[in-house]
Amino acid sequence: MRILAISDLHYRLRHYDWLVRAAEDVDVVALAGDLADVVNPVPLDVQVVVLEKYLDRLAEHAVVLAASGNHDLDGPGEHGEQIAGWLRRPRAGGVFTDGESVDLDGTRFTVCPWWDGPNSRDSVGAQLAAAAQDRPERWVWLYHSPPAGTVLCRDGRREFPDHDLASWIDEHQPDIVLCGHIHQAPWVEGGSWHARLATTLVFNPGRQVGPVPAHLTLDTDAGTADWFGVFDSQRIDLG
Amino acid sequence: MSDLLDFCADLPVESTSAGEVLIEEGSPPGRMLVLVSGSLTVERDGVPIARIDTPGAVFGEMSVVLGKPATATLRADSDVRVHVIEDPMTFLVEQPGAALAVLQTTASRLDGLTQYVADVKQQLAGSEGHLGMVGEILDTLVHHQGVAARPGSARDPEGSSTH
Numbered sequence: 363m364r365i366l367a368i369s370d371l372h373y374r375l376r377h378y379d380w381l382v383r384a385a386e387d388v389d390v391v392a393l394a395g396d397l398a399d400v401v402n403p404v405p406l407d408v409q410v411v412v413l414e415k416y417l418d419r420l421a422e423h424a425v426v427l428a429a430s431g432n433h434d435l436d437g438p439g440e441h442g443e444q445i446a447g448w449l450r451r452p453r454a455g456g457v458f459t460d461g462e463s464v465d466l467d468g469t470r471f472t473v474c475p476w477w478d479g480p481n482s483r484d485s486v487g488a489q490l491a492a493a494a495q496d497r498p499e500r501w502v503w504l505y506h507s508p509p510a511g512t513v514l515c516r517d518g519r520r521e522f523p524d525h526d527l528a529s530w531i532d533e534h535q536p537d538i539v540l541c542g543h544i545h546q547a548p549w550v551e552g553g554s555w556h557a558r559l560a561t562t563l564v565f566n567p568g569r570q571v572g573p574v575p576a577h578l579t580l581d582t583d584a585g586t587a588d589w590f591g592v593f594d595s596q597r598i599d600l601g
Numbered sequence: 602m603s604d605l606l607d608f609c610a611d612l613p614v615e616s617t618s619a620g621e622v623l624i625e626e627g628s629p630p631g632r633m634l635v636l637v638s639g640s641l642t643v644e645r646d647g648v649p650i651a652r653i654d655t656p657g658a659v660f661g662e663m664s665v666v667l668g669k670p671a672t673a674t675l676r677a678d679s680d681v682r683v684h685v686i687e688d689p690m691t692f693l694v695e696q697p698g699a700a701l702a703v704l705q706t707t708a709s710r711l712d713g714l715t716q717y718v719a720d721v722k723q724q725l726a727g728s729e730g731h732l733g734m735v736g737e738i739l740d741t742l743v744h745h746q747g748v749a750a751r752p753g754s755a756r757d758p759e760g761s762s763t764h
Contacts, residue, residue, distance in 0.1 A: 379730035400752040400761055403672070407747035412738055419734070432760045436750035444754055478756045507757070522757060543760065 363467050365580040366424075369394035369506070369542020370569040372433065373402050373409050377575040378416045385423035388579065390466065394542040395431025395476060395506030406436055410448045417457050425456040425466060429504035430476045431543060443479035450475075461485075463493045469500040469582065472536075476506050483526055494534050500582065501536040508541040512557035514566040517546035531562050538563050538580070538600075545569035548576065548591060555589045556598055563587070563600065605706070606657045608699035609635050609684035617677045624661055624675040630668055633689035634660040639681030644674040652678065662703050665689040715743055 366388040371377050385391050398409045420426045430446035439445035449459040458464045460475035472493045477483040490503075508514035509531055510523030522544060531539060539562060548555035548568035555578070557564045565587065567576045572592035579588045585600045614637060617623060623634060626645065640654040650673070660683075664671045686692045693700040722736030754761040 375731045382730075406750035406752050408742060408745065410747070410750075411741050411745060412734075415734055415738055415741075432754035432757050433752070435752055435754055435761075437748075438751070444751075476754070476756075478754050520759065522760065 363390065363469065363582045364388040365390040365392055365502075365578075365582070367392040367394065367540045367565060367567060367578040367580060368575055369540070369567055370396045370431070370545060371575060372396055372399035372569070373404065373413070374399075374575070375412075376573070378413075380574055382416065382419045382423070384577075385420050385426075388424050390425045390427065390471070391420050391423075392471070392502075392504055392540050393426070393428040394504045394540045395429050396433040396542060397428060397431070398434050400433050410436070414448070417453075418455070421456045425464070426458070427464070427471050427473050427504055428457065428459045429473045429506060430460050431506035432476055432478075435476065435478065439482065441479070441481035443477075443482045445478070445482060446475060461489055463489075465498055467582075468498050469502055470498050472501070472503050474503055474505040477526075487526075487530065490530050490534055500538070501534075502538040502540065503536050504540050506541060507543040508547070508557075508566050509539070509559060509564060511559060512564055513552060513554050514541060514547045514557050514564060515544055516550070517544045517553065518550040519546065520544075528559065531559050531564075535560060536562055538565070540578075541566045542569070548589070555591075555596070556587065565589075604657070605635055605659060605699060605702040606637070606684070608696055608702065609686070612684045612686060614682050615685050617681045617683070619677050619679050619681075621677050622674055623677060623681070623683065624664075624671050624673075626672065626674040627670050629670055630664040631661070633662050633665055633686040633692070634675070635684040635686070636660070637682040637684060640678035641681060642676050642678050644676060645672070647674075654678075659703055659706055662689065662707065718743075 366384055397413050398406055417426055430449045434446040435444040436447050458473055460473055463470055463472040474486050477486050505527055507522055507524040509528040510525045511528050515521060515523045545568055547553045547566045555567055565578055567578050570576050570592045576591050586597055587600055588597045636656055636658040642649045643651040660675050718739045722739055725732050726736055727733060
């Protein structure tokens with residue numbers, strides 16, 4: 363199975379166009395948050411119209427997984443905390459979003475929403491505990507902010523360590539966690555696009571301006587993870 | 602658009618010289634202006650995008666009605682005279698005829714945009730990438746009446762405001 367993992371597209375249309383073309387060559391497209399961009403002058407509800415078209419286009423080629431990031435939040439949920447309501451709507455076809463898990467070819471993918479307070483954080487904890495039941499051979503999470511204790515959560519400008527994610531990783535020991543959020547993590551001195559917490563591999567492909575967005579390709583048959591920045595690329599073994 | 606001028610007959614007139622800015626891009630919603638005479642340029646990011654010299658043309662109404670900062674700068678091309686409506690919401694609420702005149706202006710503008718994009722959709726159908734999606738997106742947006750989002754994260758406010 364080939365998985366294209368990407369994050370922080372921030373409503374960049376050319377990058378979405380690239381992604382639709384790239385989706386033809388993979389089995390799964392995993393978007394780890396910040397599909398939209400709240401700084402962009404296009405209103406968020408209009409961005410959502412466009413992004414949903416792209417999700418449909420992507421699903422014509424591959425299974426699509428989309429987790430919310432902080433830029434995707436469009437209003438309060440029933441508990442009053444911010445959620446990405448548009449990524450919780452039921453969808454037809456092969457698009458799996460916030461709160462969902464799907465098993466594909468011996469791998470369980472769990473799509474975690476951005477949490478914005480104690481209630482939505484507890485929901486993520488409950489989601490992971492439920493998905494841990496009868497877990498298959500491999501378990502992959504999508505979760506926007508990188509875990510504390512890794513170089514993926516700092517980029518020299520700012521640091522956003524997610525201690526709850528680190529705790530959940532320690533508790534459940536998933537095989538792979540796909541993150542984003544901290545854009546320069548792969549390029550800052552001492553930074554990286556991959557890290558390990560015990561047996562769990564964690565990735566943050568980063569974000570750079572360029573014709574092709576930074577991204578990863580995971581090949582579960584070959585056991586490799588390839589990272590493509592704008593000017594460089596690297597490979598590691600999935601182990 | 603002359604109807605709107607009729608409703609403004611008793612409102613003060615402000616005179617502006619060529620080069621002066623009447624509305625600054627990014628400024629908060631405030632007053633609404635109705636052109637009496639002269640010529641104005643609309644600029645975005647310092648780039649001129651439209652020139653308007655039709656008496657009765659209205660400016661600042663989108664900002665007022667939507668409660669959003671001005672999306673463009675309005676600069677005088679010549680000596681300009683405008684009616685100034687300091688409290689546009691009261692003006693529009695108390696004079697339905699004036700509100701209808703502003704609605705006709707914005708509806709006409711929307712109709713022009715819709716006709717243009719309908720043609721773009723037809724001419725660019727089958728194109729690669731986003732251009733090929735324009736028609737489908739516009740079909741949705743023309744009928745779109747989504748609730749305005751309330752974005753932002755309490756957990757990471759810095760990340761929400763800067764990326």
